[in-house]
Amino acid sequence: MTKTFATFLLLLTSLAQADERPSESLPGTVTLPLAEYDRLLERAQKPKRGSEPPPLAAVLARAEARLTVSATHVHGSFQIDGEVFADGITRVPLLAGAMLLEAKSAGKPVALLDDSGTLVALLPGKSPFSLQLEWAAPLVSEPGRASFQLPVPRAGSVKAVIELPGEQAEVRLEPGLVTARSAAGGKTRIEATLEPGTSVRVSWSAREAATAPPREARLLADLKTLATVGEAELQLSVLGDVTVVEGEAERLTLELPRGYEITGVTGSTLESTAEAPGTLTLQLREPQRRRHQFLLSLQRTTEPGSFKSELPFVSVRGVQRESGELALSGLGTLELEAHESGTLRRMDVSEASPALRALTREPLLQAFRYQRRAGDGPAVTLDVKRFEPQAVLAALAERATATTLVTAEGRMLTEVKLQVRNQAQPFVKLGLPAGATLLSAEVAGQGVKPVQGQDGTRVPLLRAGFRPSGPYEVSFVYLQPGQPFGKRGEAQLSLPRLDLPVSLLLWELFLPDRYEVKRFEGNVLRQAEAQLRSGSAGAVVGGVVGGVPGSVSTGSGSAAPLAVSGVIGRATDQQGEPVPGVTVVLLGDAGQKRVAVSDANGWYFFAGPPAGQYRLSSELTGFNPVQRKVRYSSGRYVANFVLKVGGLEETVTVMAEAPDALDLGARQEAAPQVQQNAPSENVYALQKRVAGVLPVNVDVPHAGESFRFVRPLVLDEETTVSFRYKAR
Numbered sequence: 179m180t181k182t183f184a185t186f187l188l189l190l191t192s193l194a195q196a197d198e199r200p201s202e203s204l205p206g207t208v209t210l211p212l213a214e215y216d217r218l219l220e221r222a223q224k225p226k227r228g229s230e231p232p233p234l235a236a237v238l239a240r241a242e243a244r245l246t247v248s249a250t251h252v253h254g255s256f257q258i259d260g261e262v263f264a265d266g267i268t269r270v271p272l273l274a275g276a277m278l279l280e281a282k283s284a285g286k287p288v289a290l291l292d293d294s295g296t297l298v299a300l301l302p303g304k305s306p307f308s309l310q311l312e313w314a315a316p317l318v319s320e321p322g323r324a325s326f327q328l329p330v331p332r333a334g335s336v337k338a339v340i341e342l343p344g345e346q347a348e349v350r351l352e353p354g355l356v357t358a359r360s361a362a363g364g365k366t367r368i369e370a371t372l373e374p375g376t377s378v379r380v381s382w383s384a385r386e387a388a389t390a391p392p393r394e395a396r397l398l399a400d401l402k403t404l405a406t407v408g409e410a411e412l413q414l415s416v417l418g419d420v421t422v423v424e425g426e427a428e429r430l431t432l433e434l435p436r437g438y439e440i441t442g443v444t445g446s447t448l449e450s451t452a453e454a455p456g457t458l459t460l461q462l463r464e465p466q467r468r469r470h471q472f473l474l475s476l477q478r479t480t481e482p483g484s485f486k487s488e489l490p491f492v493s494v495r496g497v498q499r500e501s502g503e504l505a506l507s508g509l510g511t512l513e514l515e516a517h518e519s520g521t522l523r524r525m526d527v528s529e530a531s532p533a534l535r536a537l538t539r540e541p542l543l544q545a546f547r548y549q550r551r552a553g554d555g556p557a558v559t560l561d562v563k564r565f566e567p568q569a570v571l572a573a574l575a576e577r578a579t580a581t582t583l584v585t586a587e588g589r590m591l592t593e594v595k596l597q598v599r600n601q602a603q604p605f606v607k608l609g610l611p612a613g614a615t616l617l618s619a620e621v622a623g624q625g626v627k628p629v630q631g632q633d634g635t636r637v638p639l640l641r642a643g644f645r646p647s648g649p650y651e652v653s654f655v656y657l658q659p660g661q662p663f664g665k666r667g668e669a670q671l672s673l674p675r676l677d678l679p680v681s682l683l684l685w686e687l688f689l690p691d692r693y694e695v696k697r698f699e700g701n702v703l704r705q706a707e708a709q710l711r712s713g714s715a716g717a718v719v720g721g722v723v724g725g726v727p728g729s730v731s732t733g734s735g736s737a738a739p740l741a742v743s744g745v746i747g748r749a750t751d752q753q754g755e756p757v758p759g760v761t762v763v764l765l766g767d768a769g770q771k772r773v774a775v776s777d778a779n780g781w782y783f784f785a786g787p788p789a790g791q792y793r794l795s796s797e798l799t800g801f802n803p804v805q806r807k808v809r810y811s812s813g814r815y816v817a818n819f820v821l822k823v824g825g826l827e828e829t830v831t832v833m834a835e836a837p838d839a840l841d842l843g844a845r846q847e848a849a850p851q852v853q854q855n856a857p858s859e860n861v862y863a864l865q866k867r868v869a870g871v872l873p874v875n876v877d878v879p880h881a882g883e884s885f886r887f888v889r890p891l892v893l894d895e896e897t898t899v900s901f902r903y904k905a906r
């Protein structure tokens with residue numbers, strides 16, 4: 179800028195010289211009048227800007243008062259820090275309505291003025307300052323209280339430390355906020371934050387200063403108690419509501435039961451608490467209020483099992499009238515009996531106070547109300563019986579469907595499908611037959627990976643992201659080696675043990691057609707059905723179906739009895755279709771008569787008639803009647819009817835008899851038609867899986883016969899079947 183300005187002056191000098199010689203202007207020069215030249219010089223110069231005065235002459239940054247209270251007066255000092263911004267002597271206002279004993283700054287006296295009741299300090303120059311002011315004031319005595327007025331400087335922040343005689347439970351600052359309180363050596367020390375520029379009234383209780391006895395307070399108390407029986411403790415939660423009818427209540431004294439520990443006490447008007455053996459004193463913050471509420475929590479340990487105990491009640495000492503409610507609740511499995519006496523009266527739990535019900539998340543078991551009278555109060559005895567929790571069934575298989583393909587070499591491929599209801603069981607443990615290998619497993623149609631434990635193989639019942647809300651399917655496939663079939667012999671097959679209860683097990687056994695089998699034995703029952711359709715799957719039908727209790731329903735719509743004692747049979751037409759509504763009469767030689775009607779599947783049943791000779795007849799409009807002789811001794815006797823359409827009046831008498839205890843699965847002579855052992859869709863589906871899905875190559879038979887078995891309620895045990903065979 180300096181170089182540019184010099185260049186500009188040279189240019190102006192040249193212009194001035196040119197102005198003196200107007201007739202000799204050089205090319206490239208400008209001629210200006212002298213007035214314009216002076217104006218340009220003035221604009222080229224930067225005028226000096228003046229400083230702005232401060233908004234305030236002085237400020238008080240912070241102030242702290244340290245005071246000591248004696249029996250007649252209060253004495254202390256103020257430490258005031260600030261800064262003066264103006265030049266010369268500055269008037270700095272300090273305190274209003276205060277009586278100072280001394281004022282110093284850096285150990286030197288400070289000049290003070292009284293400006294309409296406000297003390298003003300005269301401070302010189304621009305500089306920070308720190309003032310020490312000695313202050314004193316007399317105490318003001320009132321009935322039961324002592325107080326003094328504390329002037330507060332108008333500083334940015336004001337704090338006070340006050341030391342009072344005695345251990346004062348209640349100290350008020352109006353206005354002000356007590357931030358800390360301590361009592362030691364017969365003195366009380368408080369720390370407070372004050373409102374700048376506002377006179378503060380500091381007061382505390384002082385019995386020695388009372389000139390007249392205080393007016394007696396009259397109180398009404400309502401106590402709502404919740405007693406909760408825990409695993410090994412008894413908890414009391416007392417919600418107190420005290421109404422002041424007359425006078426002022428500075429404190430409340432609660433009478434507590436022995437042996438209980440105070441775990442908490444809260445209240446909006448509580449100042450402090452003092453505990454003594456058998457009592458708890460609540461010091462109130464605002465005695466002038468007409469209503470005080472508090473919440474008290476007590477607890478004591480009890481025996482872990484069943485016990486009997488007197489339940490105590492908390493009371494407020496010195497009240498005119500006390501009423502309340504009691505509610506009982508418990509945690510865990512227990513039976514709680516309460517025997518009330520005294521002024522305690524039972525009520526319905528729905529009548530309990532909403533505030534009392536809000537104290538617990540557990541359901542209320544019993545509820546009472548009472549009103550305490552002189553010499554007579556509430557009393558209750560608790561009789562608690564606790565029960566050990568029992569394990570519940572985590573998972574259940576409603577139905578298990580097993581399909582086994584047997585090759586001529588004796589190898590067996592088995593698929594087990596479980597219809598599972600599961601609450602929390604992650605796996606099912608399998609007890610596979612000796613030498614068996616697990617090939618695959620699925621949960622709800624998606625593959626899962628089995629795991630191997632020290633005590634056996636486990637198949638997952640759940641998988642990631644799957645949250646069942648009802649029954650779902652779990653399946654697994656395993657391969658089992660065996661002995662090759664000879665020309666004749668006996669074979670035994672078994673299904674794995676499951677640690678999952680199975681309500682009904684259905685097992686389909688598919689054998690090669692080159693072998694003829696008979697004499698099935700084991701812990702399963704043959705599913706006796708005259709004609710089984712492919713894809714059928716049995717299910718237990720509870721109760722009595724068509725008069726046949728404990729029957730098995732199949733996909734063909736018919737039902738065959740499983741294990742009954744009596745005379746049973748089925749009515750069919752010439753095409754083998756069931757005939758419902760047939761009236762079957764069982765007439766004994768001694769005159770006994772029983773009547774049954776065939777159900778929708780053609781079955782009828784007479785439960786356990788006495789041993790003897792009987793005549794069995796069938797009647798139905800449109801069909802010829804059929805009669806037969808029956809000799810019944812015990813067990814199960816099967817008598818089937820094949821009805822012909824009646825064109826003429828004729829009666830068919832069957833003289834042949836079926837032997838006693840006829841096995842429906844082994845003897846087909848009593849069936850209305852020859853049983854067809856056609857494989858179901860389960861067999862076809864498993865054959866397809868072997869061909870394209872399973873990681874093994876098994877030469878399973880594609881032609882053969884299926885034999886179906888059923889077993890109800892399988893509980894962690896093997897299911898076995900054995901049979902005899904011979905080559906065709």
